[in-house]
Amino acid sequence: MRAAVVTAFGGPDVIETRVLPDPVPAEGQVLVEVQTADIIFVETAIRRGRHGQFFDVEPPYVPGSTVGGRVRAVGPGVPVDWIGKTVVGRTIGFGGHAELALTSTDLVEVPPELDVQTAVAVYGDGFTALMLEELAPPMAGKDVLVTASAGGMGLLLIQLAHRAGARVIAAARGEQKLELSRAQGADVLIDYGKPGWEKLALEATNGVDIVFEGAGGELGAAAFTVVKDGGWFSAHGAPSGGFATFDPAEAERRGVTVKGIMDLRADTTTTTVTGAAVIARAVAGDLKPVVDQVYDLDHVADAHRALENRTLRGKALISVSR
Secondary structure: OEEEEEOOOOOHHHEEEEEOOOOOOOOOOEEEEEEEEEEOOHHHHHHOOOOOOOOOOOOOEOOOOEEEEEEEEEOOOOOHHHOOOEEEEEEOOOOOOEOEEEEEEEEEEOOOOOOHHHHHHHHHHHHHHHHHHHHOOOOOOOEEEEEOOOEHHHHHHHHHHHHOOOEEEEEEOOHHHHHHHHHOOOOEEEEOOOOOHHHHHHHHHOOEEEEEEOOOHHHHHHHHOOEEEEEEEEEOOOOOOOOOOOOHHHHHHHOOEEEOHHHHOOOOOOOOOOHHHHHHHHHHOOOOOOEEEEEEHHHHHHHHHHHHOOOOOEEEEEEOOO
């Protein structure tokens, strides 16, 4: 099979297309002929050797963790009626940016209302967005700030907050990203590429009730300053190089509830969110992913560059099947 391979930790140029042996499903595993695979910002950080405390991976490895396609084969203990179904789900470890990928049986059959590309585009970001919706206080009538609002997950969070009856403040860099945020339901637009953007957020709200912070770094730290006393803050994004920093003593003094990345890991958190729930919400129209660019298997490095250069408005995907 053909696969994109991270040959060493480093820049996008370390990604090469190689021919690898076809994987064979072991007990409890499913082999999927990948049609479309997701790609998210954290994969660029992993490629550079970061986040080792969360992801145990060493090069060479095949990146990609959410795939959609047709089941080719199953391992021992897996019902054979999976074979031939079109499914979406997560790989075992990584391995999604390849013609064939191994998954567990925690898959969702793609319903006729969705195509595979849409199912893949919504699955990973939608899972995290619904976990945030589950963790956050009720949003009806509240001021909700979404940073990195024009990213794949930021746009879904805008949709959820808007549908819940919140007043949504979208923060992103540049007019095009802000207009895309408006199209998804944002009420107030703030360009955080301009100095003092957090003052504009305070002027618009007198303090934000709920912050979905997906930018990280200094932008995330600034976003923490606009949450009101007794408010709620999620530091879940790190495209700026690290998660938002804040003073825990200040958060306690002000009564601010803070959620971090460990609160959003399904393997460490009790959650009612399932992959089937994500797909059901997509079918219902609650989650509508925005796909900006689709790259083929030979241009995974270009997808990494686009993510790192912040040129995407919405999601990138990898088209694998020919």
